Amino acid sequence: MDIHYRNEPPQFDGANLQMHFIAEVDGEPLDCAITAEALEDHFGAQSALEGPLREAFQRGQTLIRAVCTRAIEQGAGPVVLHSGRFRSPDVPDVLH
Incomplete structure (x- = not known):
């Protein structure tokens, strides 16, 4: 699976209080x-x-x-990253 992220600023979604961004998965x-x-x-x-x-x-x-890459690799899509996703033990040590 080839995953890349566009170098575009995220889009604010005020109705859902989210920041949206685009991943390219296998093009x-x-x-x-x-x-x-x-x-x-x-x-x-x-x-x-x-x-x-x-x-x-x-x-x-x-x-x-x-x-997000891990979520995509696990079959999630479209991906919405909630706070709990960053509490997972497999999050890189940078955060913990």
Whole structure:
């Protein structure tokens, strides 16, 4: 499975309090998202407003993509990363 992430800024989804980003899986786009709660809990977003969520996403982008890749490899899709996904024991030690 070939997974790459587009170098585009994430899109804010205020209705669902998520930041959306695109993974390309074997050349096909896959909508992925991380919740505001996860960005607040694990990446220091000070609120669920767009600006703080964008900053938190930028800070955590490497780990967010790593966890998303694992979710895709496990067959999840489309992927929504909730806070609990980052509490999993298989999350890289960078976070723990």
